[in-house]
Amino acid sequence: MNVFHHFRDRVLAAVGTLQAAGRLPADLDLSRVVVEPPRDPAHGDLSSNVAMVLAKPARSNPRALAEMVAGALADGEGVVAVEIANPGFLNLRLTPAFWRERIRDVLRAGTAYGDSAMGQGRAVNVEYVSANPTGPMHIGHARGAVVGDALAALLEKAGYAVTREYYINDAGGQVDVLAASTHMRYREALGEEIGAIPEGLYPGDYLRALGEELAAQDGDRWLAAPTEEWLPVFRRRAIDGMMALIRDDLQALGVRHDIFTSERSLVDSGAIERALEVLEARGLLYTGVLEAPKGKQPDDWEPRPQTLFRATQSGDDVDRPLRKSDGSWTYFAADIAYHFDKFRRGFATQIDVWGADHGGYVKRMQSAVAAVTGGEAALDVKICQLVNLMDDGEPVKMSKRAGTFVTLREVVDAVGRDVVRFIMLTRKNTETLDFDLARVREQSKDNPVFYVQYSHARAHSVLRHAREKLAAADLSPAALAGVQLDGISDPAELVLIRQMAQWPRIVESAAEAHEPHRIAFFLYDLASSYHMLWNKGKDDASLRFLVRDDENLTLARLALVQAFALVIASGLRVFGVEPVEEMRA
RNA sequence: GCACCCGUAGCUCAGCUGGAUAGAGCGCUGCCCUCCGAAGGCAGAGGCCAGGGGUUCGAAUCCCUUCGGGUGCGCCA
Structure with missing residues (x-):
């Protein structure tokens, strides 16, 4: 059960009853009515703004309206008291028995607890990573x-049909540079003295193995061949x-994608022309001359006519070029085709996850998506701010040239995949994040990964002890779901239950906002309640989970502990x- | 010059899409282990939510503006 949905329905039902009785107008907009946990627990278990939101359209005052709704709710199941507070809040207090039942909700659902039907199976495309194929990840x-x-x-947990996608940028000039760099390593592998890697090429050692592989497989056939011959071959092999x-x-990070889409294959298939035809038909393409950006004028700026997309028509600041001076398509042109392709594959909701350096690109892409889909698709872009790699408070100096470049693989090997994953989610995407190699391995409270994992381990520690002491009892979640729960009554126990009951709500709000970091904070708070x-x-020995000579109480508390562990596991999943x-x- | 992001306790950050007396961790002060894992917990001090206007029953949250920090700005991706 989603407690908050449940009581929102009951509040709305009460409003409906009052409407039917003619005590409230029939045409009220109820969309802003919410039921949420009050910030201050002293205000009760649940709080609704119903009276404040409806007071004006109902031509009433909040308190009077709250009185009416309260009267209709007061003798409902699970409700101890309905109170009306200051500006017009409707505060509900629920019975301990009602909260205890939530333990069963969790135990029956397992880690599926918190699953929501909010998405109604709608298709969402999430594109992420999309790192250029020019080297290992950092x-x-x-x-x-x-x-x-x-x-x-x-x-997915919130009920959407999600496709995870990776866009391979394999069509631009960078992959030609990659091919040339690989060719040098190939020559090196064949015994040639190549000296320092020239400026502008990729110096990374990771290309050595590739050069050696090519030398072993193809021998020296590309050594004297003209560039036009080896370039396409090396490009293909290097990208692969x-x-x-x-x-x-x-x-190694445990990150997976359903689809890898190649920019080059889009270009080759004529997808760009198809997308631009759509824009052309809508009158959004023209030939024009852009002004040089003020303040930061490039040295080689020359005004010249080019094919432009009327991005200003849908929210961008300037119109954007689609062709380079050599006649080939810009990255932007291909990206329009790519997002149009996603739309044609059925994705009206698209999310891109980009790095901080692409912030200036968001408006034009959203503008393009709106234009090319006729406003039928929406693109949300999550910009991830920089990660500062630290070690015990000191920044780790990174320079590709100096060879002090730290790869993702090295970090994962050093601290573990789970630690990397969790820490990356402990900040909102718009905030820079310090990743401290020493701190994330610390076993203390200020390391959120440890703190959350420790709470889960402690819960299982109790269950292990219980299995020894109560060898005859069935302690599976299914069995615990049927246990007598009356003994659960301590305020701290009820705090824990209330917090677990928030999980379905957190899932929905985080999914709606596209903000997974909220889960990290929820898990930290939940773990804190358990440690408390x-x-x-x-x-107070009477509050220990395993109670000597009282198996019923012990089982009830084990149910609570097991439910807690399941909610943590559900979030970590x-x-x-x-x-x-x-x-x- | 323009656009976007950020500005909340000494430090690092939350703040549930506009709700009540603004929260957590670190750091600081003082406490709690015969006992399921003290790798924890309790209590205290610490705030003009960068400044100024506006919107309304109500603003850290939305709008305008000023200041400060970051990122980006045709033929890179």
Whole structure:
């Protein structure tokens, strides 16, 4: 049960009754009515703004309206008291018995607890990573990868049909540079002294293996061949090699995609022409001359006519070029075709996860999506701010040239996949994130991964002890769901239950906002409530989970503990993090 | 010059799409282990939500503006 939906329905039913009785106008907009947990627990268990939102259209005052609704709710099931507070809040207090039943909800659902039908099976496309295939992934890529992956999982949990997609930028000039760099390594592998890698080419060691592989397979047949001959071959092989590298990195992170779409295949298939025809037909293409940007004038600026997209018509600041001076398509042109292609594949909702350096690109892409789909598709872009790699408070200096470049793989090997994933989700995407190699391995409270995992391990520690002491009892979640729960009554226990009952609500709000980080904070708070309860048991032996000579109470508390562990596991599952049952020593 | 993002406790950050007396961790002060894992917990101090206008029953949240920091600005992707 989603407690908040349940009571919103009951509040609306009460309003409906009052409408039927002619005590409220029939035509009220109820969309802004919410039921939520009050910020201050002293205000009760649930709070509704119904009276304040409806007062004006009902030509009443909040208090009077609240009195009416309260009267219709007061003797409802599970309700102890309905109170009307200051500006017109309607505050509900629920019976402990009502809250105890939520334990059963969790135990029956397992890690599927929190699943929502909100998405109604609607198709959503999430595109993430899309790193250029020119080398291995670094820590910055990892953030986008994890955010995209977790967002996809979150949307699935909220009932959307999600497709996870990777766009391979294999059509631009960069892959030619990659091919040339690979050719140098190939010559090197054949014994040639190549010296330093020239400026402008990729110096990375990771191309050595590729050069050697090509030398071993093809011998020296490309050594004296003209560039036009070896370039396409090396380009293809290099892209494949780099994508293999990236796929390995993604696998190490546990990030997966359903579809990899190649920019080059789009170009070759004529998809760009098709997309631009649509824009042409809508009168959104023209030939014009752009003004140089003020303030930062490029040295080689020359005004010249080019094919432009009327991006200003749908929210962008300037119209955007679609062709380079050599006649080939700009990246933007291909990207329009790509998003149009996604639309034609049935995605009216598209989400792109990009790096911070692409912030200036958002408006034009949204403008293009609106234009090319006639406003039928919407694009949301999540810009991930930079990741600062630190070690015990000191920034880790990274420079590709100096060879102090830290790859994602090295970080994953050092601290573990789950740690990387969780930490990447502990900040809102718009905030920069410090990733401290020393701190994330710390086993203390200020390391959220540890703190959450520790709470889960503690819960399983209790269950392990219980299995020893109550060897005869069935302690599976299904069995615990049928246990007598009356003994659960301590305020700290009820706090924990109330918090678990928020999980379905957190899923929906985080999914709606496209903000997976909210789950990290929820899990931290939930873990905190558990640690608190645990500690109360240290001060007061009667609150310990395993109660000597009282098997009924013990079973009830085990049900609570098991439910808690399941909610934590359910949240970690969205993050793609494995909940641990025991902390390593 | 323009656009986008950010500005909340000494530090790092939440703040549930406009709700009640603005929260957490770190750091600081003082407490709690014969006992299911103290790798934890409790209590205290700490705020003009960058400044100024506006919208309304109600603003950290929405709009305008000023200041400060970051990112980007045709033929890179």
